[in-house]
Amino acid sequence: MSSVPVRYPSGVASRPADHLYGNFPRPDPSQVWQFFDDFNGFTISAAGVTGWHLDEVNTGTGPTMLDEFGGVVQFEADTAQGDNYHYQLAINTTPFEPVKLIAGKKAWLSTCFSIEDADQNSVFIGAHITADDILGTEPTDQFGVRALLGVLTCIAGKTASTEVVGTLVAAMTDSVRYAIYMYYDGKDTVRCQAYTVVSDVYTLVGSASLDVTSSTAGDLLPDTEMTIAFAHEANDTGTDKFQLDWIHISRER
Numbered sequence: 001m002s003s004v005p006v007r008y009p010s011g012v013a014s015r016p017a018d019h020l021y022g023n024f025p026r027p028d029p030s031q032v033w034q035f036f037d038d039f040n041g042f043t044i045s046a047a048g049v050t051g052w053h054l055d056e057v058n059t060g061t062g063p064t065m066l067d068e069f070g071g072v073v074q075f076e077a078d079t080a081q082g083d084n085y086h087y088q089l090a091i092n093t094t095p096f097e098p099v100k101l102i103a104g105k106k107a108w109l110s111t112c113f114s115i116e117d118a119d120q121n122s123v124f125i126g127a128h129i130t131a132d133d134i135l136g137t138e139p140t141d142q143f144g145v146r147a148l149l150g151v152l153t154c155i156a157g158k159t160a161s162t163e164v165v166g167t168l169v170a171a172m173t174d175s176v177r178y179a180i181y182m183y184y185d186g187k188d189t190v191r192c193q194a195y196t197v198v199s200d201v202y203t204l205v206g207s208a209s210l211d212v213t214s215s216t217a218g219d220l221l222p223d224t225e226m227t228i229a230f231a232h233e234a235n236d237t238g239t240d241k242f243q244l245d246w247i248h249i250s251r252e253r
Helices: none
Strands: 032-037 050-057 061-065 073-076 084-091 107-115 121-128 142-148 151-157 164-169 177-184 189-198 201-211 227-234 241-252
Touching: 107 121, 107 142, 121 241, 142 177, 151 177, 151 189, 151 201, 164 189, 177 241, 227 241
Parallel strands: none
Antiparallel strands: 032 241, 050 084, 061 073, 073 241, 084 227, 107 177, 107 241, 121 142, 121 227, 142 151, 151 164, 164 201, 177 189, 189 201
């Protein structure tokens, strides 16, 4: 049976009636902060330009915009083991850090990507403190998705010794698109889900729950501002394709 949209001709408000935005006919966009890049293009940071700043070991290939639905950007590391690239949100060559998680405020992260040879590559997508080589030297504060030699995990932490990690997929499939969703409830828990995306069909293949409270709510979360970033490192001979569909991060104000 086909469905029809629910229509609210007068709009839908998300503020109380006595709030000055209580009669605004849309949900108040200022209630959450969010970043979303759907990669319908790829902006390189430059003087006066906010975009993606690159650090790399040897020169890979990309960014290359793929001719497919939804906006997808493709990269390849160079040809030797250990070759890598790392993009951070920046103005010119200076990354900035718009993400901060705190107890009492819900937060969300999602991304969608694929790796050509999953068990021979490492990937990170999400938020972390400014760093030039996060796959070589793990940053203290991070919140995101890590694929390490075919093992897909979600991570949250402020130190390497106390970070919380949940395994989503023990053996990733080569060249298959994975969509990952993370949700912090504002209290003690980060929930994570992984889906494969094949012919526009999403199939749940893994889930995890991260306990980010030791003594007080959320005290294991990253506790400082973080940039938005993604990185890929080759662990064999390089040139494997990494494709990125989107990155979304949001938090209640």
